[in-house]
Amino acid sequence: MSVTDLPRFDMVHPESLEALCTLIHEEKERPGGVAMLAGGTDLMVEIAQTGSRSGPLPLVVDISRMAPLRGISFDAGRLRIGAATTYLEIERSGLVQQHAPLLCRMGQDVGGPTIQARGTLGGNLATSSPAADGVAAIAAYDPVIVLRSVRGERQLPLAELQTGYKQSSRAVDEVIVAVECDPPPVGSPWIWRKVGTRLAQAISKVAMGGVAVVDEGRISRFGLALASVAPVTCLMSATRAYVLENELSAVSTAGLDAAVERDVAPIDDIRSTRDYRVHCSRAVVRAFLRQLGASV
């Protein structure tokens, strides 16, 4: 495909979530498949750049302005972000600023303003790229992903959604409706670190989101995730366990670094090297622990 193929695509605008689910179910055997289009920051580039790939074209389903997929709410301790909500909307949301400030800060680092105005959390979850800043940030809040299909609704923890590099357990006839999480109390410490070639329009070499609750020298809740250091968004299970098992005063640099090194599995690629990514991973995790009061 290339830009010259664009006129050959069809586009559908479903009227409701039910209509969308029915459509993607009925079209699931379609040669070329169905491509749900939100901000277009992946699909439009992919179409323009894939070269002369032949074969049937996907049916494009525009979901960018579907009301049931959009908006942000907070109810009984649970923050819900519609899958087609843009990063700009997340950044500007008073509810997110109050309850999940990490997401607002991350939003400023996604691409540049024009990408923030189009890119969506649901889109990043659907493409399942381990480099997605938004996914690493929301992963620190241990979210569930709400999926919908003609079979009904189901909720998956992120670890069960991402199954491999750009692979997910979302069925072809399922749509990501929203992301939900229970943020820690207002004012809890958080961190966002992005290491890239420049401040804007850079895909992360390493990015990290973290949230914590500290009670009397001990961390009682610890959410941490890193982008671009593993085939999937890295949920840092060894590091989480190490931090939760030890008093803050007992957290050591060597212990922390060892846990981080067990968690990450980066590669050399066009943006960075394995060694530098391991180095950065250790550095950003230490920075968060220092912020929480550990001597590392």
Next chain:
Amino acid sequence: MRVELLVNGQERVVEMPPMVRLLDVLRGQLGLIGAKEGCGEGECGTCTVMLDGEPVNACLVAIGQCNGREIITVEGLAEGEHLTPLQQCMADHGGAQCGICTPGMLIAAEALLRRERSPSDEQIRAAVAGNICRCTGYQRIVISIQEAAAARREQSEGPR
């Protein structure tokens, strides 16, 4: 697909295959060649236009997503032959040099100035962070936008 648009204040109707890029419709059928194609993948910002008031990359927007929406391109800034203070400041302070980034830079800056009456240098740099310029080193663009903000404030307050 039939798409109704408000482009620079004028109602326009285009009949286009839905996945054609907004950029191609603007530059082709609508004859608005201000927005440029640079990278074609949302990196460089020279195709930046406002979509419902927010700057977006016109190369990443499918025309089929634009029905009923408002587009402002660089052609929509000036009134007739009169440059806006922002355009005049970019010219006066060396913010516009080779001109490739200028249409997108102006739209990104205009969107900021509509939102922020007195932006900080940091806010300006963040607002144009998606617009790559290889001539100015950016400082003259920041100065131009600061001067434009001052001119707009003066304009809205009237002579003292």
